[in-house]
Amino acid sequence: MSTEDVEVRRSTRRRRTVSARREGGRVVVLIPASMSRAEERKWVERMLTKLKAGESRRRPSDDDLLRRAADLSERYLGGHARPRSIRWVSNQRSRWGSCTPADGSIRISDRLQGMPSYVVDYVILHELAHLLVAGHNRDFWTLLRSYPKLERARGFLDGVALARGLDIADDADEGDDDASVADATA
Known part of the structure; x- marks a missing residue:
């Protein structure tokens, strides 16, 4: 998935949790506002992998x-x-x-x-x-x-x-x- 298909939303209310979901044709990754850019990249990659694995379980080839x-x-x-x-x-x-x-x-x-x-x-x-x-x-x-x-x-x-x-x-x-x-x- 290319980076233009991903939107990262930072939240001051979020302390430790990271989540991802599909909204229309894009993936939205929700992260704590305090997360560094390097951590953000790592978590976006991790969440894309996790999301893809879940989708392939629900939508097998x-x-x-x-x-x-x-x-x-x-x-x-x-x-x-x-x-x-x-x-x-x-x-x-x-x-x-x-x-x-x-x-x-x-x-x-x-x-x-x-x-x-x-x-x-x-x-x-x-x-x-x-x-x-x-x-x-x-x-x-x-x-x-x-x-x-x-x-x-x-x-x-x-x-x-x-x-x-x-x-x-x-x-x-x-x-x-x-x-x-x-x-x-x-």
């Missing part, structure tokens, strides 16, 4: 998604679901994710970027399960039951959908072939 999918498949599906590709897409407005079992591809809506990792993991796991079971029948949901945060993640996505005034799936539909939170309009 496509390669990170593939590694994450392999790990989730191994942990919860016995390694049986092996996608050929998994990537973020920006054209999914009515789904959290989608899968094409014929070619082993998974697409994850970029609207999930920044959501808690257990929610992203659930959607990835949901799509991985579709590599093994096409519909949303009892066999499909049985595969997902091993994920310990299944209900929490589904509830989170229901809340997001509700807040946006969109349709949400009903838990009673778990035996149906048509219902799922990962495919809910949101």
Whole structure:
């Protein structure tokens, strides 16, 4: 990140703490007013590194998604679901994710970027399960039951959908072939 993307704000009220956050297209680093220019440079660099690390955890790359999918498949599906590709897409407005079992591809809506990792993991796991079971029948949901945060993640996505005034799936539909939170309009 170049220095013109960074704004340093000094505060007389701040004694020891340093923090950083994004505001629009720039990074704002808040430091104590008493800090020297050399300390400022050191802390700006440190905070940019820390901010970038946090963002990459919340917004993994496509390669990170593939590694994450392999790990989730191994942990919860016995390694049986092996996608050929998994990537973020920006054209999914009515789904959290989608899968094409014929070619082993998974697409994850970029609207999930920044959501808690257990929610992203659930959607990835949901799509991985579709590599093994096409519909949303009892066999499909049985595969997902091993994920310990299944209900929490589904509830989170229901809340997001509700807040946006969109349709949400009903838990009673778990035996149906048509219902799922990962495919809910949101």
